[in-house]
Amino acid sequence: MDHPGLKVYGIESYIAVPLNRRDGSYFGTLCALDPLPAELNADALGIFHLLASLISFELEAQDAERRSAQVAQQLAAQARALARLEEREQIAMDLHDGVIQSLYSPVLGLGAQQLNADPHQRDAELGHSIARLNDVIHEIRNNIFSLHVRDLGDASLRGGVERLAEELRAGTLVTANVAVDSGIEDGIDADALRSLLYVAREATSNVIRHAAATLVTISVVREDTDLVMTIRDNGRGFDFQAAAMSGDGLRNMAERARLIGGKASIESSPGKGTEVRIRLRLRP
Numbered sequence: 001m002d003h004p005g006l007k008v009y010g011i012e013s014y015i016a017v018p019l020n021r022r023d024g025s026y027f028g029t030l031c032a033l034d035p036l037p038a039e040l041n042a043d044a045l046g047i048f049h050l051l052a053s054l055i056s057f058e059l060e061a062q063d064a065e066r067r068s069a070q071v072a073q074q075l076a077a078q079a080r081a082l083a084r085l086e087e088r089e090q091i092a093m094d095l096h097d098g099v100i101q102s103l104y105s106p107v108l109g110l111g112a113q114q115l116n117a118d119p120h121q122r123d124a125e126l127g128h129s130i131a132r133l134n135d136v137i138h139e140i141r142n143n144i145f146s147l148h149v150r151d152l153g154d155a156s157l158r159g160g161v162e163r164l165a166e167e168l169r170a171g172t173l174v175t176a177n178v179a180v181d182s183g184i185e186d187g188i189d190a191d192a193l194r195s196l197l198y199v200a201r202e203a204t205s206n207v208i209r210h211a212a213a214t215l216v217t218i219s220v221v222r223e224d225t226d227l228v229m230t231i232r233d234n235g236r237g238f239d240f241q242a243a244a245m246s247g248d249g250l251r252n253m254a255e256r257a258r259l260i261g262g263k264a265s266i267e268s269s270p271g272k273g274t275e276v277r278i279r280l281r282l283r284p
Contacts, residue, residue, distance in 0.1 A: 013038040015045070017052040021060055030055060157185045160197040161218050164204050168216060172208060174233075179219040184227055187282030195256040196220075196229055196278060199264070202253055203231040203276040211235025211274060227282050232275045237268045253278075 013034035020026050030052045158180040165176035185193070200218060207213050213235030220229045250266060253276065257264035262280035 010035050012036055015040055015048055017048045019052055019056045019059070021056065157188070157193055157196060157220060161200055161220065164200055165216070165218060168204055168207070174207065174213055175215050177217045179221070181220060181222050184220060184222050184282070187227060188280065189283070192260045192280060195260045196280070198256055199253045199276065199278055200229065200231060207233045207235060210238070213273065222282070225282055227280045229278045230275060232273065234273045237270050237272045237274055239270060
């Protein structure tokens, strides 16, 4: 033991074993100090080398875990960026193939009316063009509503439901009422929250696209040990059996509920409105 610092601090026994990575590169030393003199034999030295190997393995594993986490975060960020790009492309396609194409007919019709000498014919064509433009305006409102409701982010259950209701009020003539029991979100996890908001979004989007409703009520209440979310409208309703056979939206809502351990029920008939209900067992 010829290290000068050890004598200064009264160290009589000292051992140092290098910590090496698996590729042989050095990154530290395992040291043991004792103020009393001691004799180190081959067995003790072997134990120190084994301990150094275990420490090296653990430190390298932690480095690998940190690198993996960084790569996972980068991949997640790239996936989100790609999703945004794909969504923008889809929006552009929807606008080009839907809204813009729909505008051509009434615009051309308005131009042709200027050449028509018959005032009665002009009035009829003008009324038709105005009706088509109103249809396009309604389609644009639907697209804007869909864009807003896609981005619920990390909203709470109450916040997400209220945001959907606000979009209904702002983008349509629908009156939307919301009732959410206080504290009920404590009994659900993040997956259940996302699925419930998805179902609510799908149901309110259907109201906009199909129901022609004037009133929508969204409620999330506690019934014994269950959470029950209900979206009810006073719209035109539909033949549920026929729609269930052909619509992906209804099947998706039922599947979302099933994946979080819940159950979906949908009731509707022509002229009677629609009710979507999700029942889910709350956590203790």
